[in-house]
Amino acid sequence: MWEFESPRGHHRKVVMSADKIIKIEVLIVGGGLVGGFLGAQLQQKKIPFVLVDPGSPENMIDAVKDGRTTAVSLGSKRLFEKANIWNPCLKEYAEPINNIRVLEKGSVWSVDFDHKELSSDPMGYIAENMYFRKSILDCLKDNSHCFYETSLTGIKKHDGYVEAILSNGKVVHAKLLVSAEGRKSPTRDLIAPQIMSRNYAQKALVVHLEHEEPHNNHAWEIFTVEGPFAILPLRHLEGKKSGIVWCKPSNHQWETQTDDELQSEIEKTFPYYGKVKIVSKRWSFPLSTFELNKISGHRQVLIGDAAHAMHPIAGQGVNLGWRDADVLATKIITNYENGLDVGSDMLCKAYERERMRDIKPLVKATDLMTQLFSDESKILYGIRNAGFAFVNRVPPLKRFFMKQAMGL
Ligand SMILES: Cc1cc2nc3c(=O)[nH]c(=O)nc-3n(C[C@H](O)[C@H](O)[C@H](O)COP(=O)(O)OP(=O)(O)OC[C@H]3O[C@@H](n4cnc5c(N)ncnc54)[C@H](O)[C@@H]3O)c2cc1C
Structure with a gap:
């Protein structure tokens, strides 16, 4: 068993058992450009988290699989x-x-x-993109709670935590679930947002x-x-x-x-x-593009392409996602360092309010620009x-x- 103490000395219920159940602060589902970036930020501040992604690190940095470049x-x-x-x-x-x-x-x-x-x-x-992924993977490579080639086989929300069952047999109890699986995010359905989309x-x-x-x-x-x-x-x-x-x-x-x-x-x-x-x-x-009427729910927030998607005309999609991750990381770190719940309704709502001010105008402006130029x-x-x-x-x-x- 490992136990973590927050910097203020509060003894947190952040217990990771060496066997099956991992009790943790944050569960990040999706370790791509945005989820991985959030993981790197949390790791830097020693916030306990689990990251799950069905992809293998080898595929993530395979130049042939995804030749996209990111501005x-x-x-x-x-x-x-x-x-x-x-x-x-x-x-x-x-x-x-x-x-x-x-x-x-x-x-x-x-x-x-x-x-x-x-x-x-x-x-x-x-x-x-492979160089962004490589930088993120290098940063997370010694973290034994980053599970690649692993998927969620079950997820359930409780009052005080989210319970996830992983395909590697582990069970995760996290205060906050972060959905970062990209455009087709399956865990997004847990908050049932309305999706306004255009193909x-x-x-x-x-x-x-x-x-x-x-x-x-x-x-x-x-x-x-x-x-x-x-x-x-x-x-x-x-x-x-x-x-x-x-x-x-x-x-x-x-x-x-x-x-x-x-x-x-x-x-x-x-x-x-x-x-x-x-x-x-x-x-x-x-x-295609889409925007959502909400990007948070009980003990859950969405980041990156799970929260918004847009035409690459302005090269802004993942830049917007990295800002999601940065705002979220700041809020999680502040709560953790002050002995507060990192999955509280207050944190999730504050994240949503702050990010919607950036997301909504950018998604709309990019859509308008795409139509104007088509x-x-x-x-x-x-x-x-x-x-x-x-x-x-x-x-x-x-x-x-x-x-x-x-x-x-
Ligand atoms: C042609 C093109 C060019 C672009 N150029 C730019 C650019 O120049 N600048 C810019 O800012 N943006 C650009 N974008 C947008 C950018 O690529 C996306 O915004 C970015 O990839 C989103 O990152 P993400 O981590 O949210 O999602 P993704 O990159 O889709 O990563 C999602 C991760 O989740 C994992 N995953 C999938 N399903 C599950 C599951 N069920 N459970 C757990 N994990 C799962 C995947 O394996 C993956 O690792 C471009 C997009 C396109 C199509």
Whole structure:
């Protein structure tokens, strides 16, 4: 048996038995980008928690399984540093984004964001998702209560705790259940939220390229009639590698295109880096959005894509999820250090109130932007271009958008 004392000397009922029942403060279900990040934050402050994920660490960092890249805002990078998980892996592999150019295909108008207008720091960083996962896994690797290749086989709420039965035979009694299993979160059903969703009938195609000209740490987003095309700088000795996220109608068959055909289509859409060469597998992801009317219930909160999902047009989904995890971690740590219940209704409600102020406007704005840029009407084309020109010429407005993108 292990027993924990809180820093104030309160003897907590945080008893972990070596055999079957684990009595703990927090149960995190889902150890992905957001659940794993929460685990790293709790571990840093020695808050006892259990993390459960059916995935294996090997698959989580397999470059072939998920080739997505994540644009991490400067604000999120600072959260990673605070949790001590930026070094050494992300420091080595995350490529700074110094400039972002947004334009409509064929238009001369664009909005150009340059980090120097706001700060000497980059606007953000890009790295393959596997490096974020590796950093998180490295941080949690010695924690014997992070159970991978393990799932929940039962869950039940009681007044003072949540009881979970795991596929490895362990039983967990936790004060707080955190649902972090992504968009299809099964434990979300326990709080029965209303889901407002939209299917965009689009998929995001992801592939990595090498190109003739260096990217100079620029990220580009080009709106085309079929959907947005984003090209994002990746770490490479000569700065000649990028990742693309290209949104196309769901029925688009890019699997049937040869590399030559796809490369020439990319060069036509994006003629700025010279010849391009595909250097990865191709991945595709269906696109939809949803928001919920609640993200907390009795002894339970939702974080990350379990709580909200959006189109990758603005590269904000997981950045929003990391802010969920950060706010939640702060509240859990405060309660724990003050000898208070980390699963209290007061904590869950306060988390929900605070996060909804960030989640709701961002999910709505991203949905609106997605629809605005999917409309082929000539009038909207004109309005969008006038908007780009206007934002580009009004420094306070430009700085406002930069701050949003940088998560500041
Ligand atoms: C093409 C594309 C590009 C994107 N680019 C960006 C970007 O640049 N910037 C950005 O901010 N966001 C981006 N996003 C969004 C981002 O990928 C998601 O917001 C992020 O993956 C959400 O992380 P998560 O941990 O909440 O969920 P997930 O990443 O889905 O992780 C969920 C975890 O839960 C586990 N799990 C699943 N089921 C169970 C279960 N039953 N029990 C226990 N565990 C379970 C899974 O194994 C996984 O480890 C992009 C999305 C797409 C599709």
